[in-house]
Amino acid sequence: MxxxxxxxxxxxxxxxxxxxxxxxxxxxxxxxxxxxxxxxxxxxxxxxxxxxxxxxxxxxxxxxxxxxxxxxxxxxxxxxxxxxxxxxxxxxxxxxxxxxxxxxxxxxxxxxxxxxxxxxxxLVCRKERWDVKERRRRHAARAFEREMLGVLEREIERDVLEAAEGGSEAELAAVREEGNKRLADLRDVFERARAKDDVKREVPEWLIDDITYNVMLDPVMTPSGRSYERESITKFVEKAGTDPTTREPLSKSDLKPNRVLKDACSWFLDENGWAYDW
Amino acid sequence: MSAGMSGRRLMKELGKIHNDGLPPGIELVSSGESEADNSDWLLDIRVLDDNPLYKDQVYRLRFRFPKAYPIEPPEVTFENRPDRPIPMHPHVYSNGIICLDLLGSQGWSPVQSAQSVCMSIQSMLTSNNKNERPEGDEQFVKMNKSRPRDIQFLYDDNTV
Structure with a gap:
């Protein structure tokens, strides 16, 4: 040197x-x-x-x-x-x-x-990325809702003004009532769309690591055909040297990536970012 | 995220129990000091058939989960209380220590859970008809100072 x-x-x-x-x-x-x-x-x-x-x-x-x-x-x-x-x-x-x-x-x-x-x-990065995406999506949805309600409100106002000029008292009341009903309907549509965001927070069993009970990120398969998260199965194999299900001898080199399942997990998490810390 | 492995996993086991319930004859009595420390659970179990050894009795199990759970097994013992005796079984010492291979570090598997351990103990009692303690019970109870997980049991008799 x-x-x-x-x-x-x-x-x-x-x-x-x-x-x-x-x-x-x-x-x-x-x-x-x-x-x-x-x-x-x-x-x-x-x-x-x-x-x-x-x-x-x-x-x-x-x-x-x-x-x-x-x-x-x-x-x-x-x-x-x-x-x-x-x-x-x-x-x-x-x-x-x-x-x-x-x-x-x-x-x-x-x-x-x-x-x-x-x-x-x-995991933290992916979760954060999903949160940002989700916040943007919700923000855009709320802005759109306000815009649509505004358009409808202005239209109703016009109808009411027209009715006030030419029509009778009863006609005016009918136009008002019709307008309020349309507004309520529109609010209801947005409300129901929002409700969909909050339901169905369930993770399919086959995406879950049987050791940590988290959604898998990097599933690897044992020779017996079962898949676990790489980190958790590695830890157990180093300690016990056996397959957790069959109890047969197992070493780290027996673990093979399960690419199809990995894609499935990754697809699920992209759609359901809340599952990162579920 | 930085919480130990056991904390999150136990939270999920609890969530599952609250959602789906436990099998017949198994009841969760308490799940730790607080939400922050859920490493010590109490469960009651009953034997479901008419086995005269265990008829009309309820037994209490204490689970102590190590930080490395489920990579390492929980420590599971029977607790003696006025209305909760220690069941008679050739693998259960009179101080509540259970000799069961799946609870030893050799027999443990991380796919087991508190629920599945309770079910194994329940079935261990159900299938037993010997009204006796393990060999050397008196001596063992008097001498033993180690914690259950540190005891080297010999699982030589798998028939009971």
Whole structure:
């Protein structure tokens, strides 16, 4: 290692010491100095990205994550922290994309200890994304309702004015009554459409992981043909080494992704975002 | 999201019980100190047929769920109270400790639930006709200081 490289590594270690003591400002400074010595030190960018995330310098943190990903596109923590920053900035779509990349990197690298963390973050992103979509949809629906009611109200007003000019007292009353009935009908239509949003909050059994009772995100299948969430079955297999249903010996390598079920779960969650924390 | 695995899972088991009810002869008495701590449940069970050993009796089970539940099994024991005796069974010690393979770390499966464990214990009683305690009961009850999950039972007799 060159002198510069050795100095950079020492500075990075100093940064890590500060980081462990949660002194993020001091850690960030060390990592920056390390990068002056060695501008290609991927780990220093990744570490500084974490500091900057905790210091809520989200844009700067994302820049560091990008510097890491330019050198190593499968760097788990860079995807993870990029996603966390994006989520903090309210960019739910891109946050979801990088949360998924982090989770997939985790699975591909067999980094089981990070499986829970990355999966839960992915869930948070997806939930957040659905909430945003849902809020927008409801907002648009309410605006549309107000607009339609306004159109109808103006029309009724016109009819009433016309009747007031030419017609009798009885005619005017009839026009008023007809108008109120039409308004009530229209309100009823919107009311019923809204009610549909709140019913049928049920998750089909076959999308549910029998270990956590959550909707599955990444179902994997055992040789006996049953599917479980990757994180929960991995945990059990590491502990017990058996299939939870048949009690036959089972190891991690026996677990195969169940892609069709994964698509079904993902389709269901896209339509029913409330099920993320159901 | 950051809550332990057991909290959410137990919440869901409870929700299911409140929605669908429990099978005949099983009743939930309480489900923990508070909503925040639902790790300690009490359930009453009865034997449904006319088995003279258990006729007209109600037994109380205590479930203690570890944080890693359902990856790890719950600790399940019978509780002795004036109106809730400890049932007579060759696998039930007189201090309420139950020797059942599915509750041991070897026999446990995370697809089991509080409800399915109750049903297994219920059927373990139903099918028994021996009016006796496990061998060495007196000695075991006197000496045992460990918690049920730390005891190494020998599941050598699967006929009862």
């Amino acid at each position: 060159s002198d510069n490289g050795a100095r950079a590594e020492r500075l990075r270690q100093d940064g890590n010491d500060h980081f462990r003591r949660r002194n993020y400002t001091a850690a960030e400074a060390c990592y920056s100095q390390a990068l002056v010595q060695d501008p290609n030190m991927t780990a220093a960018y990744a570490n500084r990205a974490m500091c900057r995330f905790f210091l809520t310098s989200h844009d700067a943190s994302i820049t560091d994550c990008d510097a890491v990903l330019a050198r190593d596109p499968n760097y788990l923590k860079a995807h993870y922290y990029k996603s966390k920053n994006l989520l903090a900035l309210g960019n739910v779509d891109e946050a979801s994309t990088h949360a998924l990349l982090a989770y997939e990197a985790c699975v591909a690298q067999g980094a089981d200890t990070s499986l829970k963390m990355t999966k839960e973050h992915l």
